[in-house]
Amino acid sequence: QKMITGTVTSAEDNEPIPGANVLIKGTASGTITDFNGAFQLEAADSDVLVVSFVGFTPQEVTVGSQTKVDVQLATDVTSLEEVVVIGYGSAKKEDLTGSIQSINASDFNQGAITSPQELLNGKVAGVQITTGGGAPGAGATIRIRGGSSLSASSDPLIVIDGVPIDNGEVSGMPNPLSTINPNDIETFTVLKDASATAIYGSRASNGVILITTKKGTKDFTVSYTGNVQVSTPMNTVDVLNASEYQSVVNERYGEENRYNEFMGIAGENGERQMYNTNWQDQIFQTAVSTEHNVAVGGTLAEVLPYRVSVGYNHNEGVLKSSSMDRTTVGVNLTPKFFDDHLKVSVNAKYSNIANQFADAGAIGAAVAFDPTKPIHIEDQKYGGYFGWEDADGAPNILAPANPVALLEQKSDKSSVNRFIGNMTLDYKFHFLPDLKANLNLGYDHSKSDGNVYIDPLGVFDVESFNKGGYHSWFNQTKKNELLDFYLQYNKDISAIDSRIEVMGGYSWQHFWWEKLDANEFADGTHRGDTDVLSRSENYLVSFFGRANFNFKERLNLTATLRQDGSSRFVGENQWGLFPSFAASYNFKKDGWLKNSSAVSSLKFRAGWGVTGQQDVGSDYPAFGTYSRGLSSAQYVYYSQDGVGTVIPVNTLRPNAYDANLKWETTTTTNVAFDYGFMDEKLTGSVDVYYRETTDLLNQIPVAAGTNFRNQVITNVGSMVNKGVEFSINYRAIQTSDFNWNMSFNATRNFNEITKLTAVDDPNYKGVLTGGIEGPTGQTAQIHATGHTAYSYYVYQQVYDENGRPLEDVFVDRNGDGQINEDDKYISDKNATPDWMLGFSSNMTYKNWDFSFALRANLGVYNYNNVASQNGKFTNVNTGNTFVNNLHRDIYNTGFNGNLDEDRFYQSDYFIQKADFLRMDNIMVGYNFFNVMGSKMNARVYATVNNAFVITPYEGIDPEVFGGMDNNFYPRPRTYLLGVNLTF
């Protein structure tokens, strides 16, 4: 052993690199360079030093006789050498022919992240992730290139460590992905075009997201991350305060109006006693959350790399009484046997989530509730809460609930246990190392249960109140079993300077679930039915193969084929065939570009393929089945004997089906360039795609009398998504002290339904969708041929010369002298954005780092249902014994709302521009190396999530998936202080 000293510098500018790792190979001992890039450590002549630092290519130096080892690290331009997971295997990034984007942990979004998909938001061109709101663990809608299905699911397939998971909801868990601890995730790989996804066949039409979790490391490491978060509501709906409210009502109805009698509460002398309650302030809170994760990794006895992680997250919502507590345990074992011929990977993820849901109805109730009312009153009839009554003093079923009572007198809790495990055996044949066999066994099991209790005095549920309280509960079990097997053959054929890879396999997957729903009022009666057991399953059996051909490291050809069989269909329709072909050409390897210093990489990709979708919700859509009616939907006869004995009879209903139902197919063509300039300082891609879905699974009206339902899911229609995606990464500055990386992506997607029904009929407008809250059964959107899915379908508002909307005056678009359904039109203002932009920046200076991520949607419109529901005087003039508050929009409109209610809600006045620029997160961090001379590194950081939103939209949050904005749980602004420790 001797003392070695040395410095580590950057090869590019000779600047010292502080914080670089210097390790003795094969051991856990080593050190870290100081501010001057200098290090010292004891080593033997035979030792090899491994010097590494983020952004540089690691270097190994044999000590030998040296006592001074100076190392120059080269900038890492090897990202092209990166290995990327793809379906059933992996590939060098350089060889990819498809549109695949991989996001590593270092690029993830930062800060308060409770669900995996938030890590990815805004990072990948063509991927739109819209969280369902600010509730803890809220779900998110993911759309890749606009979504290619209408009635079938448009969610991408998500594969975790090789196990395709069931996208369906786990009861008690609004977001199935939130059972995964984001801290355990190593990479996301997004497969976008058919060349990449077609290997997943019938589930690939809407893209595939592959998630891999962190694995064991060679050296023993312990890391801890922890943080504390403070969330505050960002915005509230603009409603009137008590004095504004009273004066608006007095102005509209005169000082002596009868609505004053409903305001405030009766004082001692019969006077009305007015309060000024800001109901929204009363239901929202500043929430404090914490998170702790410990991970231990290493290699046991030099043969068993392992990683064990334990995480705990307590997440409070800004809506009072909402919270989520998550405990996760992850174990990854990746041993190798027989000289690395057999690689075993065992992944086990367990999570327990305890949810406490707040009734989100409180948000709408707080907007509408009379601001002159107190929260609490002396009368204990309703537990001390104010509640609206009929004239005779009985609870009023039409009035809004006291929002605070709704949060405090209702308990809604669920507990979810989920295990996702798989074992992969990857065997390289001893006699033929070019041949590999891979077996993957997976199991995804969840068990959840939940309970809702309503306080006996909770008057917001009148039946419960009348019956002394209510309890409902459920439990659900889901099982998803997987078996995959494939053989892979790789061969270098040096004679023709080529490489081939052929893979073929089989996959079997079984999805099964069972659920029990029960309820009981305190008097022993039930709401509807109780103890209702339901159960379903489906199977997917597949054969798949892929062939890659590489010529002279510059031309790559890929072909894939998958044959899928689904139990959802019958007969020959059970099977579908999904091929793809793609090619890429790497110009940089050509002579003319080889020596270019400006262009460091240039690759052309083109691919074509067919994918499918079969997830129509029901497991038996092609079967003639009968549903037994529940006991609450029977028919009764009464006996004729004068006693009137009730004779209930259960019912049998034949269900609609389409025996010829089959997969919908999406054909995708993708053409792209990947480029790099100035030694890969500037890299990026441009993708152009065209996707056409045919045999679109669509729920459409069928000829009356021919089926057991008026609308049936059938293969009819077609839809096109076309678009362009740009991504640019720029390493603006790269020195040993100061690094600055930026990345930008932009997506423009055009969606058009090109065929909707079997027969084109100009009188038929389309399938109505986009339900409006408030009135019954109204809609504001339509799926129509020649238009974007979810287009707004509304009346055209007429305005006076001052730009004020004239109530119930609409443009008579067909000129027949009256205004009716035939005057509605399809707006060109869309609920989906024209442009989606993402920008992130990452800066490090010595021990400091600073990053932020911005995201923008442009050319998007919402239907402001909050304004349409509350911005009208019938909120005051209810014709009932209660009054509601008014939306501030009343100052702009003066709407009464007592003319025809269907037209009122369907005015295009309520279609409002919802472009936004959102600062998703800002982070600043400081790194301590070798704290107090120990091996411990520490990092302290602070982030602000959702720091600001710039938008012309007047609703509470412009970002609402689908555009129908009502009762939205607002996304909070979250401040986070965190620490990472590694040993």
Place this chain on the structure above:
Amino acid sequence: CVNDLNVEPIDPNLDTANRIYKTEADLAQGLAKMYAGLAVTGQKGPDGDGDIDGIDEGASSYWRGYWMLQQLPTDEVLNGWGDPGIPALNRVNWTASNGMVTGFYYRIMFQVTLANEFIRQANNIMQPDWQAAPGYVAEARFLRAFAYYHGLENFGNIIPKVTEEDGVGAFLPPSWGELGGDELFMYIKGELEDVIAGDALVEQGAVGQVTKDVARTLLAKMLLNHEVILGSSNTAFYAEASQLLETVAANHSLNTQGGVNGNNLIGGDGDLITVNDGQDFSAYQVLFMADNWEKTNEIIFSINYHHQFVQTWGGMTFLVCGSVLGGEETMNAAEFGVSGGWSGNRITKTLVDKFDRANDLRIAENQLLFTKNRGDGTITELANSNQGYGVGKFRNLMSDGSWAGNEGTNERVDNNVPVFRLSDVYLMLAELDLRQGNAVSGAHLDMINQIQNRAGLSDVSAGNVTLDWLLDERARELYWEGQRRMDLIRFGKFSGGSYVWPFKGNTVNGSAVDAKYELYPIPTADQTANPNLNRNPNY
């Protein structure tokens, strides 16, 4: 493992036809779905597994839809809700995209399709020794004729023709025929005559079950309306109708038994409330209350409800809750046996003015008509629920004033919807006399005076019984019972401008409307799906 793809449902409530239909009892459940199709909206009460798409589930109820189409475009009722299509029904200016019209059209065709499937399955498994099953098939044929008749009177002879001969799946049925043709009329007539003549259908059954008298009444009603439907008159049809109704009248008698208001109810607030200001329920009123199953002497056919077993937002729940006007001390929901009112249906001033309000028990103040804080009952703004009087004809209390099954705790009711009532039969008999060119017969005049006397009114003379009087009398006796649209059409008062009422023709005071509104259009959705359907040329 490839064989795993061939699955059978594993849900306890889901099965395939060949596993589900084995015995007569199984057939009874298939038949019950057709009855339930009139009463509830799906396989889960009150909602959650509906039968019809594209419409709010509660609004997809057979009787709620039928009622909306028969009542809203008439002189009897206005409803201010914003459900797509309701305002246009009130205004008599609907289009082929009207949501309520579309929903009801699909509901009746659903009933027809259910019947076709049931008859097919029953014929498949029928055993020679089965006693009950032939009756089930006869009931199913009646229920199909019932739905078809509603299709005929609302949409005309151009609705799709499907029978048990047709299968399930991708085919395009033809229209029955041209608008005004008699194909569907003759088919319904044949089906009804068949089940009346056969021995499968019972003369007397359980309450709610289809009997021969039910079939006779439906057939007579269609025959009475034949001129409107076919566009030409055939006196033989009137004679046949009279004959059928005489049989029904002979088997029934008018209810004269009122209710005793002995009980004081405890309202939801725990306070004692007194029903009806201390008055009794009249013999007319109890026909629409929660124990009206007892009134089989008068109610010939009813759609049955039960607060626990037959739960829905449509049907009778809609009639009770939808008619209770909330607040303003107008109507007290507890006195109607429900936990709250929905502030929907309001009576037109036109109808109120047809009554002798001081004496006619059928509109007794504060029992059946509610006017407090509501001025003179004029409605000028549809969605202004402060306007218009309330009607409490449908009341979910027992006739002794006690709670019905739900004890006032929710919106589930026990009253049955009277579909055919004897007083309707009496009034039809008198009308048939006149339509056959005769004066009203003595026996029929006596029947009319039974109705008058029960309403607290004195006898009328034969000379008073004119067609105009009968039209008004039908309004007074049968208001809000789903009869009005066809009555107005049959008497020539529906379209045109000779008779107007508020909101007719899209004006507050009422104005003329085109004759095309005497039929509803085939919904655009089905015209698109089935190019064989002749479009109603007027739309």
